[in-house]
Amino acid sequence: MTIKPLIILPDPLLRQVSSPVERVDETIRRFADDMLETMYDAPGIGLAAIQVGEPLRMLVIDLSKEEEPKAPQIFLNPEIVATSDSLSVYEEGCLSIPDYYAEVERPASVTVRHLGLDGAMHELEAEGLLATCLQHEIDHLNGVLFIDHISKLKRDMVVKKFTKAARRSA
Numbered sequence: 001m002t003i004k005p006l007i008i009l010p011d012p013l014l015r016q017v018s019s020p021v022e023r024v025d026e027t028i029r030r031f032a033d034d035m036l037e038t039m040y041d042a043p044g045i046g047l048a049a050i051q052v053g054e055p056l057r058m059l060v061i062d063l064s065k066e067e068e069p070k071a072p073q074i075f076l077n078p079e080i081v082a083t084s085d086s087l088s089v090y091e092e093g094c095l096s097i098p099d100y101y102a103e104v105e106r107p108a109s110v111t112v113r114h115l116g117l118d119g120a121m122h123e124l125e126a127e128g129l130l131a132t133c134l135q136h137e138i139d140h141l142n143g144v145l146f147i148d149h150i151s152k153l154k155r156d157m158v159v160k161k162f163t164k165a166a167r168r169s170a
């Protein structure tokens, strides 16, 4: 298992649309382990493959609390097949936009269809933080970031700050 370096804003990789996982093999299973280890190390509650530089439609989530047993969830080629009309607001953050947080409004519940590491199709209905997290991660697969859901003024400020920081460290 390997902790992989995280891709940070404004890296253009974060705007890339990821490609479907073609088959569930040992390489994919190992990569899922690396993603989980990277997410736990960060620490974060979710991670999309592109955040470690792999443009694959694959994400991991673990919403367990520190004192609870780990509860990793792995989603390959996830698709939102239904969303609720009701919305909910969460303060979101992103490992690719460190130390920036903002409230985002999204559908309160979503139905997600996906391939599992077992090679079978699964479908689940999620609400609460899981619904928000799944939408945040599936956005990553489409090159979308949570700052795309806030005002342009705030987004431009964040992008500018991270662009300057990247220039300083280049």
Ligand code: GNR
Residues within 6 Å of the ligand: 043, 044, 045, 046, 047, 048, 051, 090, 091, 092, 093, 094, 095, 096, 132, 133, 136, 137, 140
């Ligand atoms: O660790 C994370 N926390 C979080 C909090 C609220 C809404 C979404 C998230 S996902 C984020 C990790 C991340 O950047 N995943 O892409």
Ligand code: NI
Residues within 6 Å of the ligand: 093, 094, 095, 096, 136, 140
């Ligand atoms: Ni993110």
